[in-house]
Amino acid sequence: MTFEWIKIPQSLLTLFIVLNYGLLLTALVQKIAARAGRRHGIPIWQNYVDLLKNYGLRTNITHGVMYYLGPVFRLSGGVGLLLFVPTIYGSEMFSNLSFAGDLILALYFIFFGTLGMALGAGESGHPHAAIGVSRGLSQVTAAELPLALAVFSVALQYHTLSVTDIVAAQQGGVAHWTLVTNPLAVVAGMFSFLGSMMRSPFDVVLAPQEIPIGPPTEYHSSYLALMQTNRAIFPVAKMVIYMNLFFGGASSWAEFCLKIFLIYMVSALVGVVFPRFRVEQSIRWFLTWAVPVGVAAILLV
Amino acid sequence: MQQDDVVEPRVPVKDELKKRTVKGPDGFEFEVDPIHDYYCDARPEVRPGSYLKIVEDLFNWARSESLWILGFGTGCGAIEMRPLMTPRFDAYRYGIQWRPTPRQANLFVISGYLSVKTLKRVIRSYEQMQNPKYVVGLGSCTVNGGMYWDSYNTIKKLDEYLPVDVYVTGCMPRPEALLAGFEELKRIIRAGKGEGANLYAKNFDWYKANQKRVIHDWDMPDYNW
Structure with a gap:
């Protein structure tokens, strides 16, 4: 297999578009929540x-080497996640560096930034950072379980670990989306999505604007x-995965923007309605509500 | 202003803050000096702006449109900041946000009277903020002591201890006055005159002498980032 060098500037273009879209989208969602x-x-x-x-x-x-590397790991987690999944289906230009088994790599990249951040924040030596990291890791771990189950369910359903193939199988109208063909997996995945977006009720990790x-x-x-x-x-990259796995992917940038916005709005709407969970409450919530749905999705696929 | 009278702390250093040797659980002995700052105890330096004026102007514009306030209410005036976060006044419209840590904040609102005990924490928090940083004195107490002018335990002129950019007078000023003060601060920053951090570094000895004259139990590093 030969590597095409044109893919590098094309991927950078994807990154540029997603960065600007992400900056505007997060501000817009903050405005809507306001x-x-x-x-x-x-x-x-x-x-x-x-x-x-x-x-x-x-x-x-600086507080040391890991303190430098924490944000770098975090950013490479986001960029890596974005670059290894196809952004626009059917477009040679925006399929990025995706390959046959990219779904497993994407799952890994979702967790990667959190781990890097844990090491970096740990070295800063601040007790609030340590508390935040322990809260964050426990919550993300609990939220990751239903996502992993949903991903396995989807992979079993389509008999592939390639995101491109999964998107291809969903083409031809809403009736072919995983949302319709495997709703349990989508519900489990969306439960996990709520937990990983750092919005209420699962935002005790950052607890924005408090001590x-x-x-x-x-x-x-x-x-x-x-x-x-x-x-x-990172949120946009994560939502690209969700869009590709559950909601039929996007075949143009307009479709991409609309679908990503709507997926983001799920967590924003839940966030403005529900108050915050403590960590042990949110873990219990994931284990009692989200994980059984994920198990059912695997059993019934 | 006499500068020569007090530099020695009049209150002895507490036992737990003295330099001592500690034996770890594995039998390893090491020295602990709680007052010593392990990361940076170097004096602050004057940091010039960007070499190109157009770049510095751009940064100054960004600084003025993104004021992050340290969430540290020192006195009764802190209650005036809450309406600014809520629908009635909503300061977020003007690029003003609150941060819970001095590392990320660049605007320190001294909200009202400042007792000597609080001044100690204010100085540490101020020094942990990154250059450039700004100070707004809220209420008459920060100008001349206000109704606490004859108190035994509050400072009178904030300007002697920290470089103040803008005063908002009143007892208490309304949130509108505070918003007007922030707009004035924005004009100052855009004009390139919001250089309080550099002023502090330049006149560091003077500020330290003033601070140590009122803080008798000085049990912290002279400068800590």
Whole structure:
């Protein structure tokens, strides 16, 4: 198999589009959540300004090598996840670096950034960071279980581990989507999705704007800016997986934007309605509600 | 302003803060110095802006449009910041957000009177913020002591201890006044005059002497990031 060098600039173009889309989308969803609270919310371009400001700070300090590598791991988790799954189905240009067994790699990449972050935040030595990391890892681990079960169910259903093939099998109308053909797997996957989007009721890890901000407590300037970049890319990359596995993929950028927005809105709507779970509550919730659905999806496929 | 009277701490250092040798569970002996900062105890330096004026102007614009406030209410004025987060005033519209850690914040709102005990924590928090950083004094207490002018335990002029960019006077000022103060701060930053961090670094000895004159139990590093 020969490697085509044109794939590199094409993948970078995908990355660029997704970064900008992610920055605007997260701001838009924050605005929508603010409207639910009768506020105006941040300006739509606020994420760009925050990024620019954080890159433009004049000082930064380090706590050691892992502290440097934490945000780098986090970002490579997001970028890797995006680059190894096909973004636009049927487009040679935006199929990125996907290959036959990419589904397993994608599952790995979803977890990768969290682990890197745990090491980096652990080295910062701040107790809030350590608490945040232990909360985050336990919650992500519990949320990962139903996703893994749903993915296995989908892989069994289509007899393949290639995301491209799974998308191909779902073409030809809504009736062919996994949403219709294997609804239990989709429900398990979406339960897991709620848990991994860092929105209420599963946002105790970051607990935004309260005393413990969690793992990034000690991160600032460029380190924080790297993590903000990832916060724009990673959710979109994750939703690309969901879109490809469950909702028929996207054959154009317009379809991509619409589907990603709607998938994001699932967690945003749940987030503005439900209050926050404590960690042990959320783990119990995943084990009692999401995992049995995932097991049923595997048994009934 | 006398500078020569007090530098020595008048209160003895607490036992748990003294330098000592500790024996670990594996029998390994090591030295612990709680007051020493292991990461950075170097003096702050004046950090010039970007070499190109157009780049620095762009950064200044971004800094002015992305003010992250340290969520640290020092006095009664902290109650005036809550309406700013909620629908009535909604400061998020203006790019103002609250951060729970000094590392990520770049605006310190000293909300009202500052007792000497709190001043200690304020100084540590301020020094942990990254350059450039800004200070807004909220309420008359930060200007001249306000109604606490003859208190035995509060500082009178905030400007002697930290470089203040904007004062918002009143007792208490309404949230609107605070918003107007933030807009004024934005103008100052965009004009390239929000250089409090560099001012602090330049006049570091003067600020430290002032701080140590009122804080008698100085049991922390002289500068810690």
